[in-house]
Amino acid sequence: MLKDFEKNQPEDKKAVDQEIKKLRAELLARQQKLREKKIPVLVLIEGWAAAGKGSLIKELISEIDPRFYSVVSPAYIPESESRYPFLYPYATAIPENGKIVFMDSGWMESLVRKSLTHEITANEYTRRVRAVNEFERQLRDGGYLVLKLFLHIDRKEQLERLENLCSSGDTEWRVTEADLWQHREYKNHLKAYDAFMEATSDAVKWHILDGKRRRTAIRDALKLLVDRIDKALEKDRYCGEPFEEKFPLIDMPLLKDVDLSPTIPDEEYDKELKKLQKHLSELHNVIYRKKIPVILCYEGWDAAGKGGNIRRVAYPLDPRGFDVRPIASPEPHELNRQYLWRFWTRLPRTGHICIFDRTWYGRVMVERLEGFCSEKDWKRAYNEINEFERQLTDWGAIVLKFWIHIDQDTQLARFTDRQNTPEKQWKITDEDWRNREKWPQYEVAVDEMIQKTSTENAPWFIIESNDKKYARIRTLKIIIKALEEACEKKFREDAEP
């Protein structure tokens, strides 16, 4: 930890420069191998203000081919990003396979600052630290090489550097109010940094670098990077073991036990639909103004009526405040990143409603059954998804998940109708017929998914859709109830002092 950090070893400049040169050549020799083995590398560089993070990154990248790395500086992201979950700038910036991302200050700097300035409560801080651990572990388990560095200088050294920067008009602007505040509160920061590092060493450990000795820090960072890459190259790409945290789960029936007979008379449907859509439209206004993000997830059998259901929900919404995200097979640039990346990049802003037409649950359905990921991968996914969704609801989002359910006979009737109706033919493909043959395997996977991921914060609803109209009314009612509750809760919170 920082408080016991041993410094003051003398620095033999010439010898260290030699080592740096050698290590740079070694890193260079490994860049192509990283690509061949498709290993993504995330190097997080945290540290004190004026410790030299930018200059360290400059030295690390100086020889690497630009095709193999990029530098991201989430701290410089405009404030608008605060309309997303706090992990958003990091989760959307992860490297693709075979590339290195150097991150110039990330989740540590931001979390510690917000905790010390009381921008977030102690509870919120604890939740975020948990989310950080989940995020790092998920990356590691997904085969990412994550390296976390902290560039350390003591208070005296920091003072000298800040004074030095402020003494020239050319560099004065680099010193921000936040830097000066950090310096005044050095001791508190030291404690908070130590506590943060201790709390986030589960999946990926921290390395402290001696910022006072610039060359030594560069040498040590290069050495760590090269060593870690070598270890990763030796074996198969790492794939984490499945494990299950106890999430508070809701008791859910098996699909076969769901009664699919409910229907609604046409006349009642028309009246109810109109009434519910009007109500939803009004609620959308409140959601928008109260900045509550809403995530509606649709999964279901082919031809179960997802599309029509979504349209009835979307119709009363203001088009400026919602998006439907149809999820198709991943594109190459999506396949090249952790599987949740393409959902992180599609999250709604606060106050917006996002309807996912198919979702991240593809991992434990089609990817599981078609062998697009390993057994360990999909077995780990239940827990990873529960964590992801808890991160969303901790952010304040409403997350509702619908399994649009029909029986096999109904599917056959609808497939046949599509086949025989020219305007509908595009909706039916050979793949649909092939998937139909796998109904029993899918049923096993769907049952397991619903049993393991219907958490209290992000519940599943099995929607009886043999009668599509009944299904639409039921879905609308569920959404309205959840939105009403969230709005009431928000009003109560806002009313509190």
Added chain:
Amino acid sequence: MLKDFEKNQPEDKKAVDQEIKKLRAELLARQQKLREKKIPVLVLIEGWAAAGKGSLIKELISEIDPRFYSVVSPAYIPESESRYPFLYPYATAIPENGKIVFMDSGWMESLVRKSLTHEITANEYTRRVRAVNEFERQLRDGGYLVLKLFLHIDRKEQLERLENLCSSGDTEWRVTEADLWQHREYKNHLKAYDAFMEATSDAVKWHILDGKRRRTAIRDALKLLVDRIDKALEKDRYCGEPFEEKFPLIDMPLLKDVDLSPTIPDEEYDKELKKLQKHLSELHNVIYRKKIPVILCYEGWDAAGKGGNIRRVAYPLDPRGFDVRPIASPEPHELNRQYLWRFWTRLPRTGHICIFDRTWYGRVMVERLEGFCSEKDWKRAYNEINEFERQLTDWGAIVLKFWIHIDQDTQLARFTDRQNTPEKQWKITDEDWRNREKWPQYEVAVDEMIQKTSTENAPWFIIESNDKKYARIRTLKIIIKALEEACEKKFREDAEP
């Protein structure tokens, strides 16, 4: 134009509703055909505040499958976007092939408002109108179906609607200061809208819809959309004719006339490099603080030394303030959009330096020679690229383009060296050898490109790189000179009252 717009036709609600129903079914029947023919559709919906744009969009999308459309609202984009060229929110939001994008207020609303509030000068307004015409024409010529609608209501109607909205707590928040200002200044807006529409009817014409009669407006919009789609489906995808605007061009030599003999002694190189890098580093500070965007474009023969040149330029830069963008073959989601889209999405923010390792000039080199686009496409591209680059420099960017030049013997020597050096083998592929065989064809294409696109605002520099070190020094000097001039200009402008 708006001032002569005939309204007050009576609306037979029942008959119009019938028509709407029929047109919706027709639109639905065409969505799959649009996908098959890969035609992208951009529907821009402008209009007065409270004219009902949102509600119109809602009706247009209500039956379409979410896989076929999306709604974008650039007006709601956070202010951070102002760190990009003014067309950025629109150019990055264009639809991909086979999809419809409905844009809820776009370039018109934003430009007219900024002109009336004097946020931009009359000259800047004129430049932006020109850019809008270029943008629309480029989309049309690239096979995009662009439909521009303006939803019109008169001053009295607007007053009623605004009063109505303000009378309830649930809707009051929807009326912004800007809306009220627009209403007070209705007459000036009317004139300005008319002038804007007249100035932007070259490539794509405007359609005015009667916002007072909601159903009629929906019917008319649907009819226009269906008719335009039908016309587009009848023929081959449109491909615009090449034409050449007179851009102020710089006299450039042909490649064969370039003297490649210049060299630099090692000792002088080391000294110069250090000095120039230090200077560039200082200039980067100024660029960053003065918020000047810099775009450096690298093209050149394989093995000409682009990578090493880029590294020497990048080394002194603060990693927080620059990016290298290596450009590989386009991914599927990039191929599915106008060819400049993948460069729009990669532009730097103001104050940042972006180094493109290969660029949009692929259009008139590899895409031309390999037949990845039609002859019309690449012939049109010279002009389109000149326009694109003028949009960048009008925004305030420095755009410099380097052709890293060697002769065939030097290339052979370097290829052979790569082949024989294990660490370098990844750099040489069969494709490189194949491209080498096409040297004469490439030389014709490169000569034509440099002759036609070396504009005064975005010049080409042919960099003699038989001696790589000489090339690096020369490139650095060119960059430094351009940055110095831009900084001086900015200082002069800022000093003016």
